[in-house]
Amino acid sequence: MKTGNDISINVVSSTVSQSDSSESGKKTNKDLNSNKKSIWTRLPIVILTAIFCCTLWGSASPAIKIGYELFAIAPGDTPSRILFAGTRFIIAGIMVIVFGSILQKKVLIPKKSSILYILVLACFQTILQYIFFYMALAFTSGVRGSIINAAGSFFSILLAVYAFRFEKLSVRKAAGMLIGFLGVFLCVTGGSASFLEGGFSIQGEGAMLIAAFASAVAGCFIKLFSQKENPVILSGYQFFIGGIVMSIVGKLMGGNLTIVSAGSIPLLVYMAFISAGAYTLWGVLLKYNPVSTVTVLGFVNPVMGVILSAIFLHEGAEALSIYTLIALVLVSLGIYIINKKSK
Template identity: 45%
Template structure:
């Protein structure tokens, strides 16, 4: 590949990754609005899981419908394919989301957001041992540290001090387990999608994971009521953002190194904070946002920069 094509390819990857992280960032204020519109109490874990289950199940259905419109055969699956996709759905959607929400019940949003940022570290470290062409190097390590500092800074001055309180396994521990599940699932997604259509895999895993979340939510005694035009529109938007983001992200993981793509996840809390300020009218616009964004971008640049190959 010549330098011009290589440069164009890198720009396209960056743009797609930013779109995905922007969409996931928009989920932060959307979830808060959803709890309000559907009257889900902060302690109603079952209701939260049902809300999440509906969102991801619909997202999966949207992706599969689009595949049918594009004349893709989504029913050509072997028993092995079904098994692998189900495992991915349980890991990436069901378990990851359960641990995340249970963890958030026992910690603050600030600490949870920072702990969730460890998924990038897990992905890059695991990729080092799984893939021969995705090894750790100095710029990647420094870039991750710089990017993680951005995640910490964007959460400073929030509802609690970052260093306040002790480590709770049910709180921060569960958030880290969720982050680890997401990282492992990303590697597994890359593996099983090599000989399958990434969009079809995404559609099925979201639908399966969302369905299981919904069932568990009802078992826990939860419910989802107060369906209005506004609340239903928000739910559909959240399903669409998940469908688009997960589908595009799966394509990125399929054709690119996990360690390179994962660093863009540091943008999610930055976008989430900025969009929360805009949508929820939260007064958080100050110098910390600019510093955090600069650090995250610097971290991405350090990780993404490659040495030019020479003959």
């Protein structure tokens, strides 16, 4: 199981993979035979598309930090951060619903009985997760944020085993979880003063851990709710409703988005596409391939987050730090082990 972030791969990819797994047993022989003929089952296409999705998700941290500059949002301006996030997810929700409707050749409308599910998901997957995620990126680097956010994949194992009782803790998953948490621990607390840039902070690293935990909770909820409702409908509408709530709250608190560059609006649209586009493509891969074949590639997500932060946020020195590299290897290895198919 993975969650992320969007938001990522930490939320969106894990929830789809879980729900797809529950549905895969219901596929008929005819469905499986038709899937084999699809271009989406070709290994090079699967690998390239999965890497593209992980690149989109990995670009979230640098995109948000760049957005703070393009919309003149100061680190302490919480209302504007919430408004910024809310606007993004209103657009993302519309995109997911539109993309999903096109793929399924019908307008996706939730059932009345699904309204409560959508509200619960909007609370955890969008509102709680991204209030803390956006706060964290105002007080920590994109490199550390990308690594720490991967903790959602490991939190989700604990929740699935001990809170939601979805599965039992296997030796393989326990090993992957421990290795991954070790990488997160090293990133949060270990190393040198230059690596930690002054040490652990509640607003930075602490907020990112809370965001990762919220995404893990959302992943478990959508696995539960997707037994009764289309997961695309659940995610699309929860993005939209969560975005509206955040935008209203941010505006009432005095938030404001000031366009200071011609790139402000294109960046906002791109950030919405990160959620909607990657979610849709990842869902297509899961539809035509075994879940483990797709989810095992999720280890690319934190790698791309670190690489893109180094390139676009000029955090190359931190990205190449020995502590960052060790933490990144441990986190990525943990994700790979957790999602690797058992023989």
